Amino acid sequence: MISIPKKYERNIKRSYINPGVTLLIENFTKDFIFNFEVNISIHRKPELVPETLYKFIKICNSFEIFEIKDIKEVEEIADQSIEIRFPKKIKGVYVDYDTLLKEESFFIYKILKKADSLIGLVLTNILLDSAYMDSVFRTSKIILEKVYKPKTSIDEMIYAVMVGITGGFAGNFNRVILFREDEEFFKVQRAIGPADEVEAHRIYESFETLESNIIPYLNNYKIGKMFFSNLEEKIKDIKIIKEKFMKNKLLKSAISFNKTIKLPTSQLRSIYSRLF
Known part of the structure; x- marks a missing residue:
């Protein structure tokens, strides 16, 4: 991963990531074995960089699946952007300056809208699972x-x-x-x-x-x-x-260690016949 210019470090460290977003990304990264390449265009003056861009860089620093390949400093504020490239012919995502000015929820919405259907499906499933846990x-x-x-x-x-x-x-x-x-x-x-x-x-x-x-x-x-x-x-x-x-190892383990177990469907008939 390319190193981030030091002048941006203070703002990156200070940026706050919603715990819900962190949980979303943690679950998202479990479903992929390949990395996502990231190209960033950022204003040369740290004070003119959108907060959402700092948050995204912090996410990239925290999760190995995001690999920053290039950071380009730009002169025009509106030229700031994020490009996420996915391997294996999966459609990538381009995030423009207007989106970076929005809250992180809108940022995620835009990624869902623009991303390949596979990426959108994975993220949607995670969001549904999170809603279920709620x-x-x-x-x-x-x-x-x-x-x-x-x-x-x-x-x-x-x-x-x-x-x-x-x-x-x-x-x-x-x-x-x-x-x-x-x-x-x-x-x-x-x-x-x-x-x-x-x-x-x-x-x-x-x-x-x-x-x-x-x-x-x-x-x-x-x-x-x-x-x-x-x-x-x-x-x-x-x-x-x-x-x-107690003769069944799985059932004995559940009782002895007071833990939840999953019984394989293939063993249910055999277990039932031995117990009754």
């Missing part, structure tokens, strides 16, 4: 506020967490089952989700609007409710023999 955090906040209320029972706490796991606004899992451990067995304590395929289709087809708020679902809790769902009523008496469970 929904998860908001839902988690509501659940925590609910469970920490003095009048909230242990059973209602369990219900709130399980609704968060299965709701489309957060975990979006089809089913969740809570087992209680004793000396010999893992016993089903609570479960939420459809009991069979017919009920699953009926539930999913009943959603006429988007699920965006967990509160109405939390308010469905009733004190003394025997079953959280038809699934729970169906499997309530199921017990898993602890000795058999």
Whole structure:
């Protein structure tokens, strides 16, 4: 990477990057194994350089994927620009002076608009994932506020967490089952989700609007409710023999180290047949 003239260093260091932009770029760079070549035209007087240009140079200094190939000092303010070149015949991006005068959000919008469809697709997916995480955090906040209320029972706490796991606004899992451990067995304590395929289709087809708020679902809790769902009523008496469970290395690892694991689909039938 070409060295930046020292007269610009102070302003580069002082420029503030929105943490959201940093997270966006961190995720973006994970999807590419090649570098992006950058050519910069910058005014010879540091005080006449747009803040967004300083921010971009700071980003280039922070992420190896951006390789500054050339920095050209210009006399005319309006001649300042950024050119990003992508390899493998991917369409590059040219950012003019007018865009550099805008906020970083508009800068990103312009890159999305001008970039090759592949670049735009990757950035769009990252933005969608970030929006999803925002929904998860908001839902988690509501659940925590609910469970920490003095009048909230242990059973209602369990219900709130399980609704968060299965709701489309957060975990979006089809089913969740809570087992209680004793000396010999893992016993089903609570479960939420459809009991069979017919009920699953009926539930999913009943959603006429988007699920965006967990509160109405939390308010469905009733004190003394025997079953959280038809699934729970169906499997309530199921017990898993602890000795058999611990013979599976993946399941034993999850219990021993208290960690989340992903079970390969190819092993599910085999695991099921050995446990029951």
